[in-house]
Amino acid sequence: MSDVLTRLAATIDARRGADPATSHTAGLLSKGGAKCAEKFGEEAVEAIIEAVREDKEALTREAADVLYHLHVMLAASGIAWHDVLAELERREGLSGVEEKANR
Numbered sequence: 001m002s003d004v005l006t007r008l009a010a011t012i013d014a015r016r017g018a019d020p021a022t023s024h025t026a027g028l029l030s031k032g033g034a035k036c037a038e039k040f041g042e043e044a045v046e047a048i049i050e051a052v053r054e055d056k057e058a059l060t061r062e063a064a065d066v067l068y069h070l071h072v073m074l075a076a077s078g079i080a081w082h083d084v085l086a087e088l089e090r091r092e093g094l095s096g097v098e099e100k101a102n103r
Contacts, residue, residue: 005067005081006081006082008068008071009071009074009075009080009082011025012025012029012071012075013075015029016075025072029072029076032076033076036073036075036077037077039072039073040066040069040070040073043062043065043069046062047059047063047065047066050062
C-alpha cells in the first residue's frame with residue numbers, strides 16, 4: 001500500500017511555519033483548529049454530494065480533498081498521523097460491534 005498519506009502528513013507538518021501567502025496549508029493552519037475543522041466538514045459534505053450523484057470522478061477528487069483536510073485538521077489539533085495509524089492498528093481484527101463496545 002502507498003505511503004502517500006504519511007508523506008502528506010509530513011508535508012503538512014513542514015508547511016506549518018511557511019508563509020500563508022505562498023502556502024495554502026500554512027494559510028489554513030494560521031486560521032486555527034476551528035477553521036480547519038470547518039473546512040474539513042465542507043469537504044466531507046462535498047464528497048457526500050458526489051457520492052449521492054454517483055459521479056465517480058468527482059467523488060475521487062472530493063475524497064482526496066477530504067483526506068487532505070483531515071490531515072490539516074489533525075495537525076491543527078496537535079494529533080500526529082502516526083497516532084491515527086496506531087489507533088487503526090489497535091482496532092485491526094476487531095469487529096465494529098466489538099470495537100464500539102470497548103469504548
